[in-house]
Amino acid sequence: MTEEDGDRPLSLVLFSGTDDKLTAAAVMAVGAAAMGRRVNVFLQYYALDAFRADRVHDDHGLVPEAGLKPAARIRANGRTHWSELLSQAKEAGDVDVEACALSMDTLGIRRDELHPLVDGVEGVAAFMAAAADGPIVFI
């Protein structure tokens, strides 16, 4: 361990758009931001689709393996919505949310259709540069 530990950014590639995975991602962002760690979020495919301004609060389902009983508990738990957790992370620290330019094109999504939590649109090279040598988590 050195005094540099934990000073590298945490980079999250959000690919899945189910509410359970988006919540897991947002919880990591909150934890890292609260520790003063820079967080880069890169939205692709189904996660990007879930960040359309008019769909954020839709029911995005759970991963297919969610059994009936766990699913019922997860849905009933009245937890904070992932968009709210991500908003808290942005207030607590340095969190940048970027839409993947290629996924925007593939899915036919325009910049003005995205939720205000999204800070911009960038390519994978810009994301990789921002990630530097920090961990990259694909969710």
Add this chain to the structure above:
Amino acid sequence: MTEEDGDRPLSLVLFSGTDDKLTAAAVMAVGAAAMGRRVNVFLQYYALDAFRADRVHDDHGLVPEAGLKPAARIRANGRTHWSELLSQAKEAGDVDVEACALSMDTLGIRRDELHPLVDGVEGVAAFMAAAADGPIVFI
């Protein structure tokens, strides 16, 4: 490459609870532990559910994309169970398995319901601190 290479911990966030993904995770833990690398395992959602003491040896299925033929081979292969692999990893090196406090609460799981492989319960901030600048793998 420096002499410091590989000295950072490997941190695994286990989210999925299917037997194929849990096996892939356990194999990584074995490999890293055998190399003398610290391994942090953080159990969330469906993976946490699979670590209930009375469910570890249940059939947790495979990911939905498992085709009939690969699935048959994977099931027929008489491999070592992931819990046994993880046990081997703990014997070989420094492997810490923590249940995510938030997931415990969400799924209504009590500490005494968990398998002895689980060393404790912690929040995401503690996990992020332990991960430091090492890789974080979400499975």
Add this chain to the structure above:
Amino acid sequence: MTEEDGDRPLSLVLFSGTDDKLTAAAVMAVGAAAMGRRVNVFLQYYALDAFRADRVHDDHGLVPEAGLKPAARIRANGRTHWSELLSQAKEAGDVDVEACALSMDTLGIRRDELHPLVDGVEGVAAFMAAAADGPIVFI
């Protein structure tokens, strides 16, 4: 930030074999290789199955959560196939693609059945050693 940023390898564990995830992985490989970063790809389970020489161009489907509308757009988009992207990544930089020895055995795949994009077969310990302290992305 130090002048060393981005000099560690990017290591991708490909577990899923759906075309959308394989494309996301290949795009990351292209981006990293173009930046001069070493890329290690480790093929397991369903991703390994997709790299059989006679199946690379099969339809490997999308993840189960793909909604009808996004799926139609993703399929209709005439994008570059992931195998072609990976080939471009190998031309642009230092990209090594290895099949997981354990998965080869589990799935009963022989070395000569794999696509020429695959450079060799190795165990998880060799992969972890190559990954060193760089990010490890599980897809």
